[in-house]
Amino acid sequence: MSHFDIEISEVGPRDGLQSISTIMPTADKIAWINALAAAGIPEVEVGSFVPAKVLPQLADTAQLVEHAQQIKGLAIAVLVPNLRGAQNAVALKPTKMSIPFSCSETHSLRNVKRDHQQMLEEVRNIAALVKTLPKESRPKFEGGLATAFGCSLEGHVSEDKVVSLAVALMEAGCDEVGLSDTTGSGNPAQVKRLIKRVWEAIGKENLTGVHLHNTRGQGLANALAAIDTGITTIDSSMGGIGGCPAAPGASGNIVTEDLVFMLESMGLKTGVNFDKLFEARALLAKLLPNEALYGFTPLSGLPKNFQYAK
Numbered sequence: 001m002s003h004f005d006i007e008i009s010e011v012g013p014r015d016g017l018q019s020i021s022t023i024m025p026t027a028d029k030i031a032w033i034n035a036l037a038a039a040g041i042p043e044v045e046v047g048s049f050v051p052a053k054v055l056p057q058l059a060d061t062a063q064l065v066e067h068a069q070q071i072k073g074l075a076i077a078v079l080v081p082n083l084r085g086a087q088n089a090v091a092l093k094p095t096k097m098s099i100p101f102s103c104s105e106t107h108s109l110r111n112v113k114r115d116h117q118q119m120l121e122e123v124r125n126i127a128a129l130v131k132t133l134p135k136e137s138r139p140k141f142e143g144g145l146a147t148a149f150g151c152s153l154e155g156h157v158s159e160d161k162v163v164s165l166a167v168a169l170m171e172a173g174c175d176e177v178g179l180s181d182t183t184g185s186g187n188p189a190q191v192k193r194l195i196k197r198v199w200e201a202i203g204k205e206n207l208t209g210v211h212l213h214n215t216r217g218q219g220l221a222n223a224l225a226a227i228d229t230g231i232t233t234i235d236s237s238m239g240g241i242g243g244c245p246a247a248p249g250a251s252g253n254i255v256t257e258d259l260v261f262m263l264e265s266m267g268l269k270t271g272v273n274f275d276k277l278f279e280a281r282a283l284l285a286k287l288l289p290n291e292a293l294y295g296f297t298p299l300s301g302l303p304k305n306f307q308y309a310k
Contacts, residue, residue, distance in 0.1 A: 004271040005309070006263050007043060007233040009209065010036050010256055012284075013064070014045040014079055016241035017057045019252060020291055026060040028287045030067050035280035036238070037068075040272040041256075043075035043095070044068065045235075049085035065092040079144075081112050086126040090133060097130075098142040098178065099123060101169060103162050104151035107182070111146070116165070120172050127173020143169035143177045144211065148194065150185025159194055166198045166207070176206045178235075181222065184215020184252070188225035195229045209233030212254055214240060214294075219254040220262055227268070234259060238284055239293030255295035257281060261302070269309040274302060 013033060017024055036044055046068050047061030068076045075095040080086040089097050101119055102108035109115060123143060130138050148162045166177045198207050210226045212219050223234050237253030260272045281298050
């Protein structure tokens, strides 16, 4: 990570597009991914290996991985819900493969139709699959601890449970875990506390990224809390697309443009160029004319004499 301090992982093409009804054509997705890479975004989550009948919005994930492979220096992330998805993914050699593992068992049963024990079995099988690959073509395998800060079905999620599941995922063969505020329930004090507790249990090097939602307006505050604690990768979505169905009118994901502005203003390098980032947003607005795009920085522009982090 020599050329930047904080890595932005753009999740719009997956988390954003799966949450809206519009199905973006493959050629448009490719144009958007090209524009994101041109802006200096280092990692893009291009899609999810789920059956097309479940998420028709993401049916072309394999084509997008193949295209993204041709973009020099771009890290390619994908989501896999199970072993079948992982088998389809590894054939294409993405950089990172994440499995969503809900800390709330109720949410897990609704989201992936499996309880915790069944999900851990999937993780063990995927880890075994990854180990059969030559070392140089192994994707990094992340266990994404969803609903880690609260669940819209169960409510409170115990921190002890999140920590024990982080340990279980590492023991089952994940290379790392990530913490996800799926429902936008978290607050900055909770973010700091939970990161530290997970680090104590599995080691700092095994939790480097968080996925936060802005459902209740805490997204950037929580991102700042995570960065202050020592997290180095933040997931975000251009225009904040991927609104949270549970909170109408609230954007779901953190807005990439606002996150980059906050970080660069603080002297933290992201490697992202604002002119190109705003071009990518203008393209997205054209490609999704019926979807609301969120974010303050693109509307107000950069302050006079704005300077990038050195």
